[in-house]
Amino acid sequence: MSSVPASSEKRRSIRWSHYLQNVLLYLAVVVIFGPIFWLILTGFKESAAAYALPPQILFTPTLEQYAAAMSDFWAPFLHSVIIVGVSTVICLLLGVPAAFALSFYHANTNESIVFWFITTKALPQVAVLVPLFVIFRTLQLLDTVWVLIIVFVGMNTPIVVWMMYQFMKDLPREILEAAQVDGVKLSQMLLQIVIPLTRAGIASTAMLCVIFAWNEFLFSVSFTSIAWQPLSVEVAAQQTSRGQFWAELSAFTTLAIIVPVIVGWLTQKQLVRGLTSGAVK
């Protein structure tokens, strides 16, 4: 260790291991991101080129498939936007105040209430699928805008409570206590102090709700059919009806995943913070 040649040799071996690890990482990117990349690429091919083997990497891109896919895209896309948007707003309206109450007030039961919210996520979807179907059928809510909004509120509010509880617990207590001594009302404290301070956390929580709701499939396919089916159900339907037109199906699928993928890219760092802080002890 003391001699100079040994240490330079060691440095060289470190550099080689660095290169080797980079190569492994690039390979991992090819394997893991490759299928998505290829899907996007296929959407820009001519119908016949999509089936060509060996696969074509160089080709003249065309927007033909997107033009064809569009006709079936807008209606389910709008359904998804409305259902996911409204349900996420309701989740935040319910979950953020609840998380504030749980993180700010000193009460012995706070931890167990937060835990109860998490345990609702362990309840398998199929354990409530049948009664929800029967109830929605009786209330004639099946295949309306409300049915998935209601279901997604139940599904995502616990996530909002959990994540916002973690973010709010990290706030400096002094600020809140000072405000309390000054006699600031709770509603004002929430609106003027807590929410502005946890903006980034609220944004990433909202985005997580958007991703989960946008991608949900079991409830969506069970409770909607024609009038209000969201994109996830439409993708499954397209796979049956357009299965013969792989390029067109690829274009349609690419359109269907744009929103959650971009939202996910924006939120990945905050997401892990919200999920891990507090849960790891």
Next chain:
Amino acid sequence: MVSGQAAQSSGQGKTQAAPTSRGRQRRMLLYPALVIVAIITQIPFVFTVYLSFLNWNLTRPDLGRTFTGLGNYVLELSTAEFWTILLQTLAITAMALAMCCLIGLGLALLLNRDFFAKGLIQTLLVTPFFIMPVVTGLIWKNELFSPNFGIITWMAGLIGFDGFNPMAQQPLIMVSTMVAWEWEPLFMLVLLAGLQAIPEEEREAAQLDGCNRFMVFRYIELPHLLPYYRMVILLGTIFILQVFGEIYVGTAGGPGTSSMNLQYLTYEEALVGTQVGLASAIGVITLILTLIVLTSLLRIMNAVVKEA
């Protein structure tokens, strides 16, 4: 009940303001979420238990609803097919979790360094987590493993595997790989957060003491990662036990029932067969299985974490 006690004890805080009004304010903030989540998730489950005792076919109103006691449970639990599907549910979860744990760790270790375009590479690796399960099924079924034009099928043909059609031949493994592909990013991100939380001095001290890279991993990093593993395995198990969209599009549970899980079976009984009672019974069994799996996993992992 629980919340009532909470409201009373909320006055014990450091606050000097009138405790009862504070308690009321707390309840007003907390109750809407509590009540609505309970109504949408918990109360239907009570209804599920009730329905599971009925013989009720939605498309045959002429048969009416009759009480059969444990009939639905006996009917399900006495078929070999049900037990096979139950084992398949566990197999998919176990295989997918194992792949996620290994690949997630490998990627986290590779990412926990400085290198060119780190942010971009991490972003690309995370992407499958944001993809719809139905799209994953579609990618596997068409793009990668289609017997006619799948890329991997074609590659397998190049190296001499003719008639390579794993979606039909090994559907369980295929479903597991789909699930692992989707959930690996979460494992990677959580484990990476764990690695980044290790103070650099600990690694340096170990290296000064003559530890090589493997020993640093074995004695410094791995023990530190165990709580992160515990958390992400629990989270992953909850979601992976409920896989549905991948199976629906990828294999439709087949061939036959060879890639069905309990989630898919319930869907089939409820929405395709309209057997309300039978589907409810499977739903209840699925919950019991989930609870058994989660509590035993938690017990094992707590023991491991404590020992480390």
